[in-house]
Amino acid sequence: MDKRALKLRDLVVLTEECAPLAEVPALDVAAGEALGISGPSGAGKSSLLFALAGLAPRMRGSVLWGDTDLSALGTPARAAFRARHIGLIFQDHLLFEELGALANATVVAGFRSRSERRALQDEAARRLSSLSLPDDARDVSRFSGGERQRVAVARALAHRPSILLADEPTASLDSANAEHLTQLLLAEAHQAGRTLIVVSHDPQLLARMDRVITMSHGVLVNDFKGGSQ
Numbered sequence: 001m002d003k004r005a006l007k008l009r010d011l012v013v014l015t016e017e018c019a020p021l022a023e024v025p026a027l028d029v030a031a032g033e034a035l036g037i038s039g040p041s042g043a044g045k046s047s048l049l050f051a052l053a054g055l056a057p058r059m060r061g062s063v064l065w066g067d068t069d070l071s072a073l074g075t076p077a078r079a080a081f082r083a084r085h086i087g088l089i090f091q092d093h094l095l096f097e098e099l100g101a102l103a104n105a106t107v108v109a110g111f112r113s114r115s116e117r118r119a120l121q122d123e124a125a126r127r128l129s130s131l132s133l134p135d136d137a138r139d140v141s142r143f144s145g146g147e148r149q150r151v152a153v154a155r156a157l158a159h160r161p162s163i164l165l166a167d168e169p170t171a172s173l174d175s176a177n178a179e180h181l182t183q184l185l186l187a188e189a190h191q192a193g194r195t196l197i198v199v200s201h202d203p204q205l206l207a208r209m210d211r212v213i214t215m216s217h218g219v220l221v222n223d224f225k226g227g228s229q
């Protein structure tokens with residue numbers, strides 16, 4: 001796995017109609033760092049996270065992951081970069097309801113060669129098992145909220161991405177499961193070297209990040225060092 005630092009310069013995330021959603025003049029995140037994004041509802045946190053994944057409707061400025069500037073890529077190249085380098089945990093999971101856990105966890109297989117697909121399948125199965133999810137044939141539509149969350153986590157990690165982006169990952173979890181997921185995410189950053197960026201309202205999760213930035217009214221207003229454990 002290669003490691004990817006993030007460098008944002010003069011970033012403005014825009015709607016289709018070119019209205020500003022989030023602005024970040026400059027931000028640097030080291031490879032393997034755990035960054036939290038906090039701020040009130042509607043502050044532009046998810047819009048920023050989507051831009052970091054190359055999913056913003058429009059953007060100006062640069063989003064450099066290592067030497068790749070996402071803002072300079074067209075839609076297919078962004079999708080290919082995402083499939084190879086980014087693991088995404090969405091706020092509402094965004095699973096394919098009619099598919100099982102393993103099929104959901106291997107959705108990027110279409111971007112892979114045959115030999116890579118084998119490795120992806122193996123890693124997805126290993127992740128599902130370590131998250132205590134049986135590899136059964138049930139559609140995920142029949143899964144509980146906590147099980148769905150764990151499928152989303154397995155999917156984000158199955159292709160061994162260098163970048164892990166999570167939107168409110170602990171929002172629907174009880175405190176024990178939230179703590180378990182927090183530990184898992186931090187281990188992915190500090191032990192595996194994945195660059196971790198998490199949007200959250202959860203003060204316990206944010207307190208564990210290496211650094212937290214705060215968004216307000218679509219603008220980055222604060223950037224401070226936290227105390228991860």
Ligand SMILES: Nc1ncnc2c1ncn2[C@@H]1O[C@H](COP(=O)(O)OP(=O)(O)OP(=O)(O)O)[C@@H](O)[C@H]1O
Pocket residue numbers: 015016021039040041042043044045046047048057
């Ligand atoms: N594609 C879009 N077109 C128009 N407006 C949008 C679009 N995406 C987001 N918005 C608006 O931009 C604002 C910021 O949304 P965003 O989801 O980034 O906020 P947030 O800080 O993540 O909020 P929350 O904490 O409630 O999830 C909101 O008012 C939202 O309705």
